[in-house]
Amino acid sequence: xxxxxxxxxxxxxxxxxxxxxxxxxxxxxxxxxxxxxxxxxxxxxxxxxxxxxxxxxxxxxxxxxxxxxxxxxxxxxxxxxxxxxxxxxxxxxxxxxxxxxxxxxxxxxxxxxxxxxxxxxxxxxxxxxxxxxxxxxxxxxxxxxxxxxxxxxxxxxxxxxxxxxxxxxxxxxxxxxxxxxxxxxxxxxxxxxxxxxxxxxxxxxxxxxxxxxxxxxxxxxxxxxxxxxxxxxxxxxxxxxxxxxxxxxxxxxxxxxxxxxxxxxxxxxxxxxxxxxxxxxxxxxxxxxxxxxxxxxxxxxxxxxxxxxxxxxxxxxxxxxxxxxxxxxxxxxxxxxxxxxxxxxxxxxxxxxxxxxxxxxxx
Numbered sequence: 001x002x003x004x005x006x007x008x009x010x011x012x013x014x015x016x017x018x019x020x021x022x023x024x025x026x027x028x029x030x031x032x033x034x035x036x037x038x039x040x041x042x043x044x045x046x047x048x049x050x051x052x053x054x055x056x057x058x059x060x061x062x063x064x065x066x067x068x069x070x071x072x073x074x075x076x077x078x079x080x081x082x083x084x085x086x087x088x089x090x091x092x093x094x095x096x097x098x099x100x101x102x103x104x105x106x107x108x109x110x111x112x113x114x115x116x117x118x119x120x121x122x123x124x125x126x127x128x129x130x131x132x133x134x135x136x137x138x139x140x141x142x143x144x145x146x147x148x149x150x151x152x153x154x155x156x157x158x159x160x161x162x163x164x165x166x167x168x169x170x171x172x173x174x175x176x177x178x179x180x181x182x183x184x185x186x187x188x189x190x191x192x193x194x195x196x197x198x199x200x201x202x203x204x205x206x207x208x209x210x211x212x213x214x215x216x217x218x219x220x221x222x223x224x225x226x227x228x229x230x231x232x233x234x235x236x237x238x239x240x241x242x243x244x245x246x247x248x249x250x251x252x253x254x255x256x257x258x259x260x261x262x263x264x265x266x267x268x269x270x271x272x273x274x275x276x277x278x279x280x281x282x283x284x285x286x287x288x289x290x291x292x293x294x295x296x297x298x299x300x301x302x303x304x305x306x307x308x309x310x311x312x313x314x315x316x317x318x319x320x321x322x323x324x325x326x327x328x329x330x331x332x333x334x335x336x337x338x339x340x341x342x343x344x345x346x347x348x349x350x351x352x353x354x355x356x357x358x359x360x361x362x363x
Contacts, residue, residue: 019222023050025073025177028080028141032087032133036080040067041177045218056085056102063109066209070178071252071288072147075119078106079140082123087133095131099124111300112261112329113252114290119143144180150285150343151181158188158248158283158341164197166245169235171204172263173215174250174283185248185283186219188341193225201227202244204235206263208308208326232265236272247273251284258334258351259296260284264327270336283341286362289355296331304328 022044027037036053042065043049051067053059059081062068068077085102092098103120110116119140126139162168168189175186182190189201201220206212213229220227230238238244247269251260260282273280293299306324311317318324334340340347340355344362347354 018224019045019218021222022176022219023048025070026068026077026080026180028137028144032083032137036077036084038062038068038077039177041069041215042067044177044214053081054084055088056081056105059084060106060109063106069211070173071113071115071250072151072179072181072184072285073177074110074113075115075287076140076144076147076180078103078109078116079119079123079143080137081106082120083133083136083140086127086136096124096127099127099136110302112302113288114293115252115285115287118287147180147285147287149181150287151179151183151187153343154184154283154285154341155182155187155191157343157346158185158281159191159195159197161246161279161281161339161341161346162189162192162197162199162248163245164192164199167200167202167243169202169204169239169244169247169269169278170216171212171232171235171247171249171266171269172206173211173219174248175216175219177215177219178250183219184250184285185281186216188248188281188283189220189225190223193223199225201225202235202238203227203229204232204265204269205229206265207232208312211263235269239269239272239276239278242276244273244278246279246281248281248283251282251288252329253293253299254282254284254289254340254355255293255295255299255334256289256291256352256355257295258337258340258347258349258355259299259331260288260334260337260340261296261299261301261329261331264330267330267332270332274336279338280336281339281341282337285343286359289342289359291356291359296333299329299331301331302328 038051040049175183203212203216254260304326309324334351
């Protein structure tokens with residue numbers, strides 16, 4: 001038989017080494033009697049366990065313990081958890097009051113991320129329009145769908161800002177694990193890579209819970225994007241040496257003037273980027289904007305258990321009796337951000353008027 005010999009595809013060693021795709025960060029299974037499925041992020045990257053959440057207490061514990069985390073993902077999870085909480089009151093004498101009480105408990109679980117309140121306010125308004133569990137579930141599904149759509153639009157607006165051939169610094173986790181879609185800051189990188197840009201990512205490990213090491217590096221590696229880790233304290237020096245061409249971070253709350261709260265350590269990175277002329281981009285949905293907060297000084301900062309700092313992987317790393325400060329977030333002045341990338345476009349400073357106009361246009 002003539003003709004060219006048959007050949008087998010050459011295996012791609014890099015593809016073979018990539019982590020397997022992750023299960024969805026969250027999902028609702030079933031109807032009004034269904035359950036919330038959450039990927040337990042405290043076990044990543046070594047274990048992949050999906051939690052079946054059927055009651056309010058379990059949902060609150062999952063949010064507080066960071067089994068589900070990231071401002072957009074927390075908002076979606078809380079919207080579904082409100083359905084679980086109201087469902088357990090069978091039937092509530094006052095549906096609207098019961099919904100408000102459940103939402104108030106959920107809102108107290110994480111004080112900094114405003115997406116939580118945004119989602120729960122939508123669920124509460126749904127209870128006013130129609131006092132049924134079906135109405136709450138429809139609204140929770142709508143919150144979920146809206147977050148997915150916002151991720152897609154942020155990716156589209158942010159991708160052109162990713163430096164082709166350069167190194168991108170990121171801090172904490174802003175990908176699929178932090179949202180209901182492809183992410184915020186990481187979504188821009190995913191889209192840029194799909195569009196043909198080639199770059200490297202430097203992920204700060206993000207002490208004390210190592211979201212950068214455990215989660216961000218995992219997501220980037222799974223997408224085939226070259227990624228290296230650095231200690232949080234090494235980032236500023238690497239920026240000074242010219243090793244970073246742009247920084248991309250997320251935001252858990254953006255004040256009316258553009259100041260924003262993000263994972264602790266972000267402020268120092270923004271200062272280093274400003275000092276050395278490195279573009280610093282903030283990628284966040286409009287659901288993270290809070291016109292009720294005038295500036296960053298008014299953003300509540302969650303203080304977590306100091307034991308998270310004094311231990312690593314469950315083992316003590318400090319002497320017995322040593323305490324710790326453990327703010328989960330810090331606030332970065334808006335003027336340090338080169339641009340705010342939102343699901344409705346890219347904002348440039350000064351931010352106060354731009355944010356106000358952006359939100360007014362979406363009403």
